[in-house]
Amino acid sequence: xxxxxxxxxxxxxxxxxxxxxxxxxxxxxxxxxxxxxxxxxxxxxxxxxxxxxxxxxxxxxxxxxxxxxxxxxxxxxxxxxxxxxxxxxxxxxxxxxxxxxxxxxxxxxxxxxxxxxxxxxxxxxxxxxxxxxxxxxxxxxxxxxxxxxxxxxxxxxxxxxxxxxxxxxxxxx
Amino acid sequence: xxxxxxxxxxxxxxxxxxxxxxxxxxxxxxxxxxxxxxxxxxxxxxxxxxxxxxxxxxxxxxxxxxxxxxxxxxxxxxxxxxxxxxxxxxxxxxxxxxxxxxxxxxxxxxxxxxxxxxxxxxxxxxxxxxxxxxxxxxxxxxxxxxxxxxxxxxxxxxxxxxxxxxxxxxxxxxxxxxxxxxxxxxxxxxxxxxxxxxxxxxxxxxxxxxxxxxxxxxxxxxxxxxxxxxxxxxxxxxxxxxxxxxxxxxxxxxxxxxxxxxxxxxxxxxxxxxxxxxxxxxxxxxxxxxxxxxxxxxxxxxxxxxxxxxxxxxxxxxx
Numbered sequence: 001x002x003x004x005x006x007x008x009x010x011x012x013x014x015x016x017x018x019x020x021x022x023x024x025x026x027x028x029x030x031x032x033x034x035x036x037x038x039x040x041x042x043x044x045x046x047x048x049x050x051x052x053x054x055x056x057x058x059x060x061x062x063x064x065x066x067x068x069x070x071x072x073x074x075x076x077x078x079x080x081x082x083x084x085x086x087x088x089x090x091x092x093x094x095x096x097x098x099x100x101x102x103x104x105x106x107x108x109x110x111x112x113x114x115x116x117x118x119x120x121x122x123x124x125x126x127x128x129x130x131x132x133x134x135x136x137x138x139x140x141x142x143x144x145x146x147x148x149x150x151x152x153x154x155x156x157x158x159x160x161x162x163x164x165x166x167x168x169x170x171x172x173x
Numbered sequence: 174x175x176x177x178x179x180x181x182x183x184x185x186x187x188x189x190x191x192x193x194x195x196x197x198x199x200x201x202x203x204x205x206x207x208x209x210x211x212x213x214x215x216x217x218x219x220x221x222x223x224x225x226x227x228x229x230x231x232x233x234x235x236x237x238x239x240x241x242x243x244x245x246x247x248x249x250x251x252x253x254x255x256x257x258x259x260x261x262x263x264x265x266x267x268x269x270x271x272x273x274x275x276x277x278x279x280x281x282x283x284x285x286x287x288x289x290x291x292x293x294x295x296x297x298x299x300x301x302x303x304x305x306x307x308x309x310x311x312x313x314x315x316x317x318x319x320x321x322x323x324x325x326x327x328x329x330x331x332x333x334x335x336x337x338x339x340x341x342x343x344x345x346x347x348x349x350x351x352x353x354x355x356x357x358x359x360x361x362x363x364x365x366x367x368x369x370x371x372x373x374x375x376x377x378x379x380x381x382x383x384x385x386x387x388x389x390x391x392x393x394x395x396x397x398x399x400x401x402x403x404x405x406x407x408x409x410x411x412x413x414x415x416x417x418x419x420x421x422x423x424x425x426x427x428x429x430x431x432x433x434x435x436x437x438x439x440x441x442x443x444x445x446x447x448x449x450x451x452x453x454x455x456x457x458x459x460x461x462x463x464x465x466x467x468x469x470x471x472x473x474x475x476x477x478x479x480x481x482x483x484x485x486x487x488x489x490x491x492x
Contacts (some may be wrong), residue, residue: 063271086257
């Protein structure tokens with residue numbers, strides 16, 4: 001996933017779309033908006049962006065999971081099987097992005113990149129509703145895909161790369 | 174440059190503003206697991222060394238604590254799970270990279286072994302109960318079972334020595350495997366928790382021991398363990414002091430922050446230095462009630478687990 005921080009206005013449409021699409025319990029969210037202010041007055045720089053599970057290549061949550069409920073499916077998406085999750089909280093402790101939460105039903109829940117929509121050839125809910133079209137979703141392994149082209153041509157960053165997780169959500173800056 | 178981060182639309186229970194996923198059940202379990210591992214380790218070690226007669230408390234009486242501590246610890250762990258009815262999923266797989274999986278499997282072996290070990294000494298530890306209840310005479314199969322266990326005690330001891338060491342180390346590695354929590358993420362935490370567990374085990378043996386020779390022996394062992402533990406704590410703090418920004422911030426919590434009093438006051442001074450001095454004075458020959466240093470060590474071990482679990486969850490990567 002590629003998110004253009006220069007186009008994001010922080011409207012939270014992605015958050016609401018995700019909560020609706022995935023039946024996220026009230027008070028919880030799988031994605032959220034952050035506002036970062038850099039510099040000192042009057043030279044300020046505001047960055048808005050939508051954050052979620054980074055579906056890391058080297059996912060600490062998958063490594064720490066004692067039952068294998070957290071796993072990486074084909075295509076690199078990190079998923080949780082609710083029936084295998086015991087709710088021990090190890091994955092929540094292991095996530096540098098605090099992207100996971102304990103569902104009120106007990107198991108651990110998080111962003112799935114709307115895997116159920118991808119299977120039908122649709123885009124994740126957050127991407128499909130973004131009014132400024134600042135979010136892009138596609139195959140990073142395909143050098144001709146829109147996301148690969150964007151990363152080739154634009155300056156970008158990932159979150160907390162020093163955590164060694166190799167995130168799969170990229171931010172254009 | 175100043176930087177401020179606002180996160181809007183997020184106030185997830187137990188996660189925002191700071192992580193509070195693991196509570197007192199985990200800290201209590203880490204303490205009880207370390208204590209049980211320590212006691213069983215000494216019991217098995219002194220049995221293998223043939224010192225059963227010399228140190229009866231370590232090999233026999235004190236081991237009664239282990240199955241109780243492990244059972245309470247397991248209940249605490251189960252209580253902490255939020256998807257309890259799926260707990261059996263732990264035993265459907267073995268994940269070599271997950272410390273919790275290692276711990277689950279080791280506990281599955283050590284807990285029954287601790288019960289069997291105590292049962293093999295049942296008529297020696299509780300002769301009064303046996304006289305009253307006559308369990309072994311009433312139920313013949315129990316007697317056969319006891320004879321079988323006594324015959325195989327040596328193998329139990331050989332199995333317990335490595336298993337209790339794994340159990341003791343795992344309580345620390347469980348925390349140190351999370352690189353997202355900089356306070357926990359140092360390789361010294363495994364050995365540190367093992368040494369602390371062995372030290373609390375030795376303290377529990379001192380508490381229950383009736384002979385001066387045994388008290389002195391375990392006083393010496395405990396003294397060495399406390400010194401090693403202090404050295405490991407210094408190593409841990411030095412490692413973080415020489416670390417990256419996130420580790421420096423993590424260290425601030427212990428050295429110059431909200432956990433300083435708990436950590437230095439109750440863990441380092443009252444839980445390690447004071448009992449070490451008292452044990453030293455006692456070994457030199459002065460009269461010190463051994464119950465004082467032993468209880469301080471146990472209490473210090475418990476508070477140490479609480480401080481590490483609570484403080485660790487406040488530390489994180491900032492981006």
